[in-house]
Amino acid sequence: MDRIGLINDPVLTEERRNQIQGEATFLRAYHYFTLVKLWGGVPLVTAYSTSAVPADVNKPRATVDEVYEQIIKDLELAASLLPDTYGSDNNVNKARATAGAANALLAKVYAQKPNPDFTKVLEKIALVEGSTANYTLISYPNLFDGNNYNNAESIIEVQVLGGNEGNYGPQLLLPPSISGDTWRKFVMPSHNLINAFAEQNDVVRRNASILNENVQWVDEFWGNAVGSSVPFSYKWKVAGGFNSSNRQYLLRLGDIILLKAEALNELNQLELASIEVNRIRTRVNLPDLTASQKSSKEVLRTTILKERRLELFQEGHRWDDLVRNNAVISTMNTLVEIDLRSGNPVNYNMTQAKILLPIPQQELDRNPALVPNPL
CATH class of the missing domain: 1.25.40.390 (Serine Threonine Protein Phosphatase 5, Tetratricopeptide repeat)
Known part of the structure; x- marks a missing residue:
């Protein structure tokens, strides 16, 4: 510049x-x-x-x-x-x-x-x-x-070409039948998300975004036994052994x-x-919005937020959407995810302070002029 x-x-x-x-x-x-x-x-x-x-x-x-x-x-x-x-x-x-x-x-x-x-x-x-x-x-x-x-x-x-310029994300997310490995994966869709697709009868976006597969590990949220069916994030389709050519918008x-x-x-x-x-x-x-889905500014705001969740799942916008709509604390603290090992819900204990990440200690050590975020 x-x-x-x-x-x-x-x-x-x-x-x-x-x-x-x-x-x-x-x-x-x-x-x-x-x-x-x-x-x-x-x-x-x-x-x-x-x-x-x-x-x-x-x-x-x-x-x-x-x-x-x-x-x-x-x-x-x-x-x-x-x-x-x-x-x-x-x-x-x-x-x-x-x-x-x-x-x-x-x-x-x-x-x-x-x-x-x-x-x-x-x-x-x-x-x-x-x-x-x-x-x-x-x-x-x-x-x-x-x-x-x-x-x-x-x-x-992002223009990922594969090979030496590959995308390692798909290998972390895709199921064993595609990834070729047997370890537990990341960004597993929640019951709440699957229910959100079902609530709208949103078959097209669900099928493009999520793939179910039986797994040989115990998943405490989807099936507390080996062989349970588990949903996987599926907008990336090719694992590529940490060298996928799958791209990100x-x-x-x-x-x-x-x-x-x-x-x-x-x-x-x-x-x-x-x-x-x-x-x-x-x-x-999907049909046009019903009168009840757009009955007021507040209702339509929630409707749009739900639509963005289904449209943009796995594309990295959900957190920003929740923060922008002042909904991140209530959303996380009212989410009911049951740990099947104990039968108890997970307590995310979301607070205002957790919306921002901590300033890394290494940066605080390097630069005395920095001050940390509140905890």
């Missing part, structure tokens, strides 16, 4: 110079957005430094508002510098930051910050929808079958449409919000 303006190489066009600046600025904003959601205020480093003086490099934590202000500044700049596409090759357009990616992320930022601006959310989503990248919804199962990477719904996704249109519904609802435009939710439901063969 600091040096791109100093390069006088005639081969470096002004267009490419802007792209480099825009891509770098987008990445900084993306990572600060992750940081502020997980840890709260963090040191803001926005200029390159060669100083070894502790006072110059040991920066204190900025406030949450200051971090969000910088994220928005960076993304607004990125959106102004980046193209809608880099040409006709979606293997490039979905791999690199674009104006669409910057505006989509801006919409999520304006919704997530402590004082949300839902008018701005809609403004940025309108730019995404009007982009010449022509983002459109595709068949839900095709999103996750491994044969439609960099598709029309994808805004930006960072931003896709389905997420943004439901965010648009959320913003419309918060601005008291309930019917327009319902139309957006129904777009998502229609493609998975």
